[in-house]
Amino acid sequence: MAKTFDGERRHQILELYVPDAYTETYDRVYMTGTDITDLKSREQELQRERDRLDEFASIVSHDLRNPLGVAQGRISLAREDGNIEHLAAAARSIDRSLELINDLLSLARAGKEVGDVVPIPLAAVVRDCGAQVDGADVTVCDPLPTIRADRRRLSELLENLIRNAVEHGGSDVSIAVGGLDAGFYIEDDGEGIPPDDRDAVFEPGFSTNADGTGFGLGIVRQITDAHRWDVRATSGSDGGARFEITGVDCVS
Amino acid sequence: MLFENNPIVIWEHDFSEAKSYLDSLSIESTDVEAYLNSHPSEVAALFDKVKTIDVNRNAVEYYNAKSKEHLLANVDQVLDEEA
Numbered sequence: 001m002a003k004t005f006d007g008e009r010r011h012q013i014l015e016l017y018v019p020d021a022y023t024e025t026y027d028r029v030y031m032t033g034t035d036i037t038d039l040k041s042r043e044q045e046l047q048r049e050r051d052r053l054d055e056f057a058s059i060v061s062h063d064l065r066n067p068l069g070v071a072q073g074r075i076s077l078a079r080e081d082g083n084i085e086h087l088a089a090a091a092r093s094i095d096r097s098l099e100l101i102n103d104l105l106s107l108a109r110a111g112k113e114v115g116d117v118v119p120i121p122l123a124a125v126v127r128d129c130g131a132q133v134d135g136a137d138v139t140v141c142d143p144l145p146t147i148r149a150d151r152r153r154l155s156e157l158l159e160n161l162i163r164n165a166v167e168h169g170g171s172d173v174s175i176a177v178g179g180l181d182a183g184f185y186i187e188d189d190g191e192g193i194p195p196d197d198r199d200a201v202f203e204p205g206f207s208t209n210a211d212g213t214g215f216g217l218g219i220v221r222q223i224t225d226a227h228r229w230d231v232r233a234t235s236g237s238d239g240g241a242r243f244e245i246t247g248v249d250c251v252s
Numbered sequence: 253m254l255f256e257n258n259p260i261v262i263w264e265h266d267f268s269e270a271k272s273y274l275d276s277l278s279i280e281s282t283d284v285e286a287y288l289n290s291h292p293s294e295v296a297a298l299f300d301k302v303k304t305i306d307v308n309r310n311a312v313e314y315y316n317a318k319s320k321e322h323l324l325a326n327v328d329q330v331l332d333e334e335a
Contacts, residue, residue, distance in 0.1 A: 001332070002315070002330055002331060003329065003330055003332070004314070004315045004316040004330065005315055005316045005317055005318075005322075005326075005329065005330070006316045008316075010314075012261075018267075025268050025271070026266075026267035026268050026270070026271040027266045027267070027268040028264065028265075028266065028305075029264075029265045029266070029267045030262060030263065030264055030265070031262070031263040031265060032260050032261065032262055032263075033260065033261035033262075033263070033311070033314070034260060034261075035261075035314070
């Protein structure tokens with residue numbers, strides 16, 4: 001590792017060469033430096049890709065095998081005793097598998113860069129996303145800003161946060177979305193997130209709800225990362241969960 | 253000209269004092285690497301005995317030095333013990 005006078009750290013391969021005339025005295029030794037900083041950077045990016053693939057494979061093998069195993073078992077039972085109630089249970093497990101596959105695909109896509117970033121009136125997208133989630137009671141606290149974002153990813157982020165509130169707070173939960181300085185928040189009046197879990201909730205696979213896949217907030221984190229926004233979990237004004245997204249480019 | 257205009261970074265060193273010092277330690281040549289690995293302070297001592305005589309133009313540009321003299325006077329700022 002070498003350092004330039006303006007503080008930049010560079011990776012180099014240093015090689016020494018001693019001309020034949022100096023192999024006794026060593027008073028002339030030449031050293032060449034070949035810069036491999038870009039190569040190292042690509043190597044580290046490949047390592048990160050490999051780590052993400054490992055994480056993905058581990059999630060698939062751990063979380064997807066379980067409901068498929070249940071479905072397989074229930075179908076075997078239905079074959080043995082002819083009770084079609086086993087098939088209904090198998091169908092629920094297969095639905096659960098499909099839900100996991102959809103979330104995993106979304107998680108894999110979310111890791112990539114965002115697409116077209118355009119000005120989007122946040123209030124309209126929040127209303128649309130609220131309508132997409134069964135049982136969601138979403139209040140838009142005007143005025144919400146117009147922000148620069150990838151429209152599809154922003155919708156995905158909002159739907160996941162709204163679904164998260166409904167899954168944990170039930171159909172009685174009230175959800176509010178409001179503006180922040182360079183950002184916005186979404187909060188509910190449910191039970192909230194214990195302080196010790198507020199970082200862990202964004203880890204893929206983390207869930208305290210047996211019906212949840214545990215990937216929703218992981219998808220949220222990846223979408224905010226892709227936009228270079230920050231997201232944090234905190235406590236809402238009524239003690240429920242509150243998610244603050246900041247570092248957002250607001251155009252109005 | 254070949255030294256000065258070479259597109260890779262080239263340093264010209266005088267290792268004679270470092271070699272004399274190493275010889276004075278009376279280590280078998282096959283054991284030098286193992287000895288230095290187990291005596292890191294000797295690596296620093298050897299490094300101090302290496303004189304840098306010259307660098308080529310590409311080295312001055314690569315390390316963003318003000319001049320060849322600036323780089324020659326501040327070698328320890330760009331090449332540390334790790335190098």
